[in-house]
Amino acid sequence: MAEVRNTDTRERILDAAERLFMAHGYDGTSMRQITGEAGVNLAAVNYHFGAKETLMQEVFRRRLDWLNDERMRVLDQLEAEAGDQPVKPSAIVDAFFGTLLRMAEDETRGGVTFLRLLGRTLTEPSEFIRAFLAHEYKAVMDRYKEALFRALPEVPKAEIVWRFHFMLGATSYAIAGTDALRLVTDWQIEDEDSTDRIDRLVPRLMSFLLGGLRAQLPQFPDVPQ
Amino acid sequence: MAEVRNTDTRERILDAAERLFMAHGYDGTSMRQITGEAGVNLAAVNYHFGAKETLMQEVFRRRLDWLNDERMRVLDQLEAEAGDQPVKPSAIVDAFFGTLLRMAEDETRGGVTFLRLLGRTLTEPSEFIRAFLAHEYKAVMDRYKEALFRALPEVPKAEIVWRFHFMLGATSYAIAGTDALRLVTDWQIEDEDSTDRIDRLVPRLMSFLLGGLRAQLPQFPDVPQ
DNA sequence: TTATAGTTCAAACGAACGTATGAATTATAA
DNA sequence: TTATAATTCATACGTTCGTTTGAACTATAA
CATH class of the missing domain: 1.10.10.60 (Homeodomain-like)
Structure with a gap:
């Protein structure tokens, strides 16, 4: 058979x-x-x-299984190398977002297509795909959240969680909108071919994310924290 | 009649x-x-x-007309106050993103509903709405881009444009995902009621955006800049 | 070869879609 | 009040949607 x-x-x-x-x-x-x-x-x-919904889930599972494993593997390695010291924030950010962005260079893992799909899906979560992503993502997210807590002990945990959200947003958008956003804003950024654009996007975004993550803590106007 | x-x-x-x-x-x-x-x-x-498409455009026009006017007005005022000096980056960022976020507190201007719609639409631009938003946004975007160029003369213009993109992404996501993302990540952030959450989101996001905008410039690995 | 399980195919299902129509109703101005 | 324009309404149009069906075809194992 x-x-x-x-x-x-x-x-x-x-x-x-x-x-x-x-x-x-x-x-x-x-x-x-x-x-x-x-x-x-x-x-x-x-x-x-x-059904169509199951197809959508399979589209994601095919890529996310590898991505999540890789993110876990890299963080495992970083923590092993660091011993009982906390891992540097820049290394954690690169392990999470850099691993994602470098998928764009690998056509066998979906390339930019999957990254853009992921980026736009995270802002338009239908009920069924939201539940699916929550399940697929939870373990990895929790691991990285804990790693950031240890790496930035002087920053309140709530701020770290928020900034993780902001970093996710900047990244999703940067990916989803590499072409789309340019049409919205109608800006010519640079004369770069597309591979060069991805190569340079990673350090550019990484600098931005780290700057945001380590920014001065916010001052709340009236209510005391 | x-x-x-x-x-x-x-x-x-x-x-x-x-x-x-x-x-x-x-x-x-x-x-x-x-x-x-x-x-x-x-x-x-x-x-x-x-038609349905025209309705979608009207939904946006109803809110964006006010938003764009307000953004122009605030930047006009800032530049008038600064005289021939450049406006501070933090003031520009607040004028652009703060004005947007403070719409969330005003139910007569759409409140959080419109902000979330805007956030998710910017990552899923159908051809017709993309063209519409490009037209609606262009003038304001160009004004703010020029203001940032003057405010940060030591930063290459290409980097400023990229970081503007990243800021847009972090903001869209922060808005669109105030509830949605939490379900994806399944994180309890804080025990805050919803109005308090919006109040605190503004300074939180503003700190993050400014940290990213003023972050150390990226180092490109092989190709010299 | 024959039996069987896996796969492809053309065709059709009922439901939901955006839109159009013309009569009925309501509001305005003379 | 009457004439006219603006608006609402029930209903239907033609298409497209996701899914199903049963027959045809293909590959595997005995």
Whole structure:
């Protein structure tokens, strides 16, 4: 019996879905667009993935499993090297966001397409994908949060959590909007080809994130903290 | 003749559309949901706004006209006060992002609902809304960009533009995700009621943005700058 | 070869979509 | 009051949506 699943059709569907969900969003992409671009029969999605929602989850799982493992692995290594000392904030930020951004250079891991999909999905979470991402992300997030608490003992934990949010936002946006935002703002940034742009985006964003993370603590106007 | 338009039905539709587009996105919201929530007839949207796309544009125009005017007004005032000196970066950032965030406290200007809609729309720009936002935003963006160039003469202009992007991202995300992101990350941030949360979000985000804007310049690995 | 499980296919399902229509109703101005 | 414009309404149009079906086809194992 043919127990080995036909991976070709599955992969073609996942690739097409990833690109189309990135470009037009979940609701803006139809099954007919996906199967058309993948060059497979309309019924193939339901046969291989059950439903459109399950397909969306598979699109994410295919990439996030590796990303989360890698993030865990890098942080494990950093903490092992540091011994009982806390890991430097810059190393933690690079392990979390740098690992993500460097996926863009690896076409076999989705490249910029997946990163943009992730970026836009985090700001438009449908109920079903929100629950899925929460489950996929929780363990990694908690590990990094704890690492930042240890790395920045003088900063209140609530501030660290907020700044982690802000860093996520700046990163999602930087990825999702590498082209889109330029059209919104209509700004010519530089004469760089696209690979160069990604190469330079990482140090640029990293500087920004670290500056924000280590910024002077906020002063609350009336209510005492 | 009744030249005065019936503003009541129009406003009810705009309010419902604003909330639903925020919650479910443009493609995820149907005309029947909008008219149902607004308590008006299905045909009312097409009668008053022509089409769904035009309605979306009106939802934005209603809020952005005021926001852009206010941003211009505040920057005018800052530059007048500064004379021929450049305006401080912190004042520019507050004029741009603080003005936006303080809309959240004003329910008559859309409150948090519109801010979240704006935040999520900037990462999922359909062709038609992208073109619309580019047109609406261009003049204000250029003014602020020039102000930042003057305020930070020692920072390369390309870096300033990138960091403006990053600030936009952190802000959009902070707004769009005040609730959504918490569910993704599943973090309890603090025991704050919602008004208190907005009050404190402004100085928190402002500290982060300024830290990022004034961060150490990035070092590019191989290629010399 | 034959039996069986896996996969593809064309076609269709009912539901929901955005939009249009023309009659009914309401408001305004003469 | 009457004439006219503005607005609301129930209803329907043609399309597209996600999903299902059962037959056809393909690959595997006996």
